[in-house]
Amino acid sequence: MVYGLLIVGIVLITLVINVLRLMTTPSLNRWLLVGASSLVVIWHGILFDFYDLHWSVLLLIATGLICFQWTGMVTAILVGWLLVYSQSGDLSFPLLLSYIFFGLGAALLFGYIKQLKRERSDRLRMLTTSSRQLNVFREVSFTMQDTLDPDRLLQTILTSVTAGHGLGFNRSIIFFADPEKDSIYGVMGTGPMNPEEGYQIWEEITRQHYDLQDLIDEKETDSTHDEPLNERIRKMTFPFNSNHVFKQTLDSGRPQHVYASITDDAVLRLLHTELQMDECTIFPLHHQGIPYGLLVIDNVVNKKPITPQKIDGVRPIAEQASLALHQTTLYQRIETLALRDGLTRLKNHRSFEQDLDVLFRECDEDELSLIVMDIDHFKHYNDTNGHLAGNELLTRLASVIRRSVPDEQMAYRFGGEEFVVLLPRFDEIGATHVAETIRSAVLGTTFTHGNQQPGGQLTLSFGVASKHTLRDQTVEQLIECADQALYAAKSRGKNQVCRWEGVTL
Amino acid sequence: MSEFSVMMMVVAFVGTILLSSRYCYLFILRHIAKREAAALHVSLQDVSFSFDQMVYFIALPTTIPEVRDAMKDELIIEPYYESHFFPDVNGIQVSVKSGQEVIPITYLPIDDFSLPILDRYLETRKIDERTNRIIRAHVIVHDRTLQAIRDEVYHHLHEDRIRQ
Numbered sequence: 001m002v003y004g005l006l007i008v009g010i011v012l013i014t015l016v017i018n019v020l021r022l023m024t025t026p027s028l029n030r031w032l033l034v035g036a037s038s039l040v041v042i043w044h045g046i047l048f049d050f051y052d053l054h055w056s057v058l059l060l061i062a063t064g065l066i067c068f069q070w071t072g073m074v075t076a077i078l079v080g081w082l083l084v085y086s087q088s089g090d091l092s093f094p095l096l097l098s099y100i101f102f103g104l105g106a107a108l109l110f111g112y113i114k115q116l117k118r119e120r121s122d123r124l125r126m127l128t129t130s131s132r133q134l135n136v137f138r139e140v141s142f143t144m145q146d147t148l149d150p151d152r153l154l155q156t157i158l159t160s161v162t163a164g165h166g167l168g169f170n171r172s173i174i175f176f177a178d179p180e181k182d183s184i185y186g187v188m189g190t191g192p193m194n195p196e197e198g199y200q201i202w203e204e205i206t207r208q209h210y211d212l213q214d215l216i217d218e219k220e221t222d223s224t225h226d227e228p229l230n231e232r233i234r235k236m237t238f239p240f241n242s243n244h245v246f247k248q249t250l251d252s253g254r255p256q257h258v259y260a261s262i263t264d265d266a267v268l269r270l271l272h273t274e275l276q277m278d279e280c281t282i283f284p285l286h287h288q289g290i291p292y293g294l295l296v297i298d299n300v301v302n303k304k305p306i307t308p309q310k311i312d313g314v315r316p317i318a319e320q321a322s323l324a325l326h327q328t329t330l331y332q333r334i335e336t337l338a339l340r341d342g343l344t345r346l347k348n349h350r351s352f353e354q355d356l357d358v359l360f361r362e363c364d365e366d367e368l369s370l371i372v373m374d375i376d377h378f379k380h381y382n383d384t385n386g387h388l389a390g391n392e393l394l395t396r397l398a399s400v401i402r403r404s405v406p407d408e409q410m411a412y413r414f415g416g417e418e419f420v421v422l423l424p425r426f427d428e429i430g431a432t433h434v435a436e437t438i439r440s441a442v443l444g445t446t447f448t449h450g451n452q453q454p455g456g457q458l459t460l461s462f463g464v465a466s467k468h469t470l471r472d473q474t475v476e477q478l479i480e481c482a483d484q485a486l487y488a489a490k491s492r493g494k495n496q497v498c499r500w501e502g503v504t505l
Numbered sequence: 506m507s508e509f510s511v512m513m514m515v516v517a518f519v520g521t522i523l524l525s526s527r528y529c530y531l532f533i534l535r536h537i538a539k540r541e542a543a544a545l546h547v548s549l550q551d552v553s554f555s556f557d558q559m560v561y562f563i564a565l566p567t568t569i570p571e572v573r574d575a576m577k578d579e580l581i582i583e584p585y586y587e588s589h590f591f592p593d594v595n596g597i598q599v600s601v602k603s604g605q606e607v608i609p610i611t612y613l614p615i616d617d618f619s620l621p622i623l624d625r626y627l628e629t630r631k632i633d634e635r636t637n638r639i640i641r642a643h644v645i646v647h648d649r650t651l652q653a654i655r656d657e658v659y660h661h662l663h664e665d666r667i668r669q
Contacts, residue, residue, distance in 0.1 A: 006510060007517045014521035015529070022526075022533040022592075025635070029591065037518065044514045055511040059518065066590055117587060121595075128612055131560045138564070168558060168617070195628060202621040206555040302624060 002047055009043045030067035034076075037063035054084045054095060061099060062106050073103045133313045136166050140317055144324040148331045151188075157321040158190040161297055167313055170198055170301040171275075173233055174285075176293040177250060182240045184247075186233030187293070190226045191300065194276055197228075198301030232274055238267055245282060250291045255283045255311055255318075271296070281306050283318040287326040295321065341413040343391055344398035352412040352420060359424055360467075360475050369423040369431030369466040372482040373401075373438065376459045376494040378417040385449045393447055393458070404441040405434060420482075428466035428499050435462040435497040443495075459495035461486060469500060523589050530592040531646060538643030541636050547622065554644060556597075556654055558617035562609050565661060571603040572610060577659045580610070582651045594642045597651070599658050611658055618645050 014036055021032035041056045057080030064076030077099045085091050140160040147153055154174055160166040171191025177184045192198035238246060244267040249256045258265075259279050260272035271277040280298035284291070295318050299306065339351040347355070359368055375381070375397070382390040394417065401419055402408040410422040421438075423431050442460050450458040463486025470477050481500040489498035542549045567573050579601055584594045596614040600607050620641055626632045632640075644650055 003510065003513060006513060010514060010517040011521050014518055015525055018522060018525050018529045019533060022530050023537065026591070033522075033590065040514060040518045044510065048510055052508060052511050055508060056514060058511075059515055121587060124612070125614075127562065128560045128614060131562050132558070135561055199621055199625040199628075202619070202624070203553055206553040206619055206621050302628065 006044060006047050009047075010040050013039050013043060034060075034063050034067050034072070050087050053087050057081075057084060057099070058102055061103050065103065065106050065110055070107065073107060077103050129309065129313070132167070133316070136160050137316055137320065140166075141320060144320060148328050150325075150328050150332070153321075153324055153328055154188045155190075157295065157317065157324075158188060160317055161295070161314055162190050167310070167317070169297045169306075169310075169314075170299045171229075171297065173229075173275075173296045174293055175233075175236070175238075175246065175296070177240055177246075177291045179240050179291065184238045184240050184294070186236035189229045189233045191229060193228050193232070195301045202301070229275070236270065236274070242266075244268075246294055249282045249284050249294060250286060253284055253286065255281050255315065257281045257306060257311060276300055279303075279306055281311050281314070283314060285318060285322045285325060287322040290326065292322055292325045292329070341398075344395055344413050346398050346402065346419070347409070347412045349412065349415055352414065352422070355410070355412075355422060356475055356478075359422060360478075363424060363467065366425050367427045367466060367468055368478070369426040369428060369464060370478050370482045371421040371423065371431055371435045371438075372414065372463045372479075372486045373419050373421075373435070373460045374486055374490070375417040376461055376490075377454050381449065381453060381458070384452055389449060393449075396445070396447060397442070397458075397460075400441050400445050401438055404438045426466075428464055428469060431464045431466060432497055432499050435464055438462070439495070439497060455495070461489040461494045462497040463487070463489055463500070464497060465500035526589060526592045527586065530594075534639060534643045534646070538640045541632070541640055545626065545631065549640070549644065549647075550649075552620060552622055552644060554650065555619040556613050556650075556657060557619060559611050559613040559654070559657070561611045561661070563611075567662065569608065571608055572601055572662065575601045575659075575662070577655060580655055580658055581607070582655050582658075584646050585612070594646055597645055597654060599654065610662075613645070613654065615641055615645055620644060 017032050017036035017039070021029040021036070024032065037060050041053070041060055044056050045053055057076075060080050061073060061076040064072035066072075068075070077096070081096045081099055084095060140156055143156045143160075144153060147156070158172045158174060161172045162169050169191075171189065173189035173191075174187050175184050176187045192201055238244060240247065245256060245258060245263075245265045246267050257279075258268060258281075260268040261278045263269065268277075271280070277296075277298050277300065280296055283295040283297075285293045285295055295314075297306070297314065339347055339354075341348040356370075375393075378390070381393060394413075398411075398413065398419070401411050401421070405411050405421050406423070406426075410424070412420050412422075414420045421434065423434060426434065439460060439462060442458065445458075447458045453459070463482045463484065465478055465481035465485055467473060467478060470481060485498040485500040489496050492498065538549065563569060563572060581600045581602060583598060583600075585596045585598045586592050587595055594615060596612055596618075598609065598613075599611045600609045602608075615638075618641060623632070623637050623640060627634070627637045
């Protein structure tokens with residue numbers, strides 16, 4: 001019966017105090033646990049006339065140790081010993097010594113358990129950090145390997161360091177370096193302008209359950225959250241050759257961890273003023289000694305400190321990004337060599353054929369027009385002034401054409417002294433108008449030795465054809481008809497625009 | 506015989522603490538979290554959360570047969586506590602059991618459990634760190650969250666198999 005009462009009493013006391021202590025602060029929680037053990041000891045003493053108090057005090061010592069480490073243990077030993085003395089009237093030093101030995105043994109055991117738990121906890125934290133970095137690095141590597149599109153590459157870099165699925169920084173910005181033009185300029189960023197905007201974006205992302213790939217894809221659409229930030233950073237330009245933190249970072253090749261609010265550095269001051277940036281880290285993006293730019297990260301929203309461990313976590317991504325930028329740049333150069341005319345820098349004949357194929361397929365019901373133009377008496381110009389002057393003329397003429405067309409990416413050097421312009425969504429009247437604009441621009445431009453041409457000036461003849469006037473809707477026929485119209489312009493006296501009017505070829 | 510009573514006392518006390526602490530903790534957590542949320546005029550059912558910072562310990566797509574072929578119900582989703590005497594949830598771990606071996610799949614630390622509304626309240630000092638921790642802990646151990654984590658992990662394991 002008394003044992004039943006003992007157990008019921010202990011369970012009740014423990015349960016009640018367990019509930020109460022968990023409702024309080026951590027400190028009070030510990031005091032209540034010690035209090036619970038004291039009540040249990042008292043309850044036991046009441047039931048058994050405090051006969052075994054010298055034994056039950058051990059529970060108090062152990063609880064004191066668990067709750068307040070060495071201080072708790074020593075206090076509990078003294079209190080327990082005095083309690084036993086108050087009950088027995090015998091001041092037993094061997095008992096005190098026994099309590100001390102018990103306390104030491106228990107302290108060693110609990111210390112060991114605590115150390116094991118701490119090590120386990122540290123290992124879990126390290127494993128979590130390393131696994132996260134590895135996962136992000138892996139996903140980013142796949143995405144980077146998958147693209148040679150510079151914009152997508154930049155989006156991948158930025159998103160991988162900011163998104164929750166990524167390294168979780170609040171904001172990241174990429175600046176490009178151009179030593180030849182003595183310029184470092186803002187290119188792209190992701191993140192909010194201020195904490196309030198940050199929370200809004202964050203809640204939206206949380207609601208939508210985006211993953212890393214979704215966020216990278218989302219940035220390719222018009223619905224990006226980052227437009228205000230991008231508008232501001234695209235206006236930022238710094239001289240490459242000045243002594244500022246960007247240059248220092250590129251020169252040292254190492255990340256720089258800085259506070260923008262407490263510095264005289266011109267770059268950091270601007271970042272602080274324009275973007276509310278304070279603690280931030282700047283990573284160089286360079287490969288084989290070639291500086292490509294800089295990656296800047298900060299925690300503008302939650303203000304979490306950027307620790308050395310976190311900086312180390314970004315470094316592999318920054319290095320991978322540098323390599324990817326290097327490859328993309330090389331690819332772009334090769335593409336330029338393959339698809340651009342080396343003399344005039346306009347797109348070349350191969351480019352024209354590729355673009356025309358694509359446009360023809362895509363325009364479907366939409367109109368598509370083509371202008372073919374040819375320099376009048378170019379042979380005479382070459383014979384009179386030499387081929388070097390001829391090349392110079394072609395270069396100058398290309399820049400006039402580039403300035404006179406709606407989209408300079410749609411102007412091509414067709415071959416020799418012949419140029420073409422593609423005009424999606426232009427009918428033959430609109431295209432004729434564009435051709436007239438080019439013709440007027442050419443007439444209004446002074447070319448070297450142009451006055452030695454027949455007629456006293458350099459002129460061009462133009463042929464225009466539009467898709468809807470063709471009998472067979474084919475690429476070949478569009479070129480053929482524009483060429484026929486050009487031939488007509490030549491035969492009607494040159495320096496004029498002729499339109500293909502749908503006459504059967 | 507009375508030494509036996511001391512042993513019973515110790516066993517009853519320690520046993521009650523160990524067996525009841527986590528249940529008491531969850532009970533109190535729910536009670537306080539609901540009270541604090543009501544004071545903030547926030548419905549815990551409608552709070553947006555995301556476990557995008559959940560860390561996978563295995564490479565995806567995985568070739569570990571036990572993980573690759575695990576059914577949704579075979580995923581073990583459990584809160585991770587560091588102490589029995591002072592229970593405080595530190596995260597959610599997901600694993601799969603294969604015979605005697607437990608294979609860890611992923612872990613979500615509570616500090617990385619994304620609850621933007623709480624972060625906003627903490628930043629604007631509408632709540633203190635303790636309240637933040639309590640509500641966060643309540644939401645992370647809530648059945649709805651655990652089920653969502655189960656679905657997410659299963660989806661990831663299988664989505665990547667499809668990609669593979």
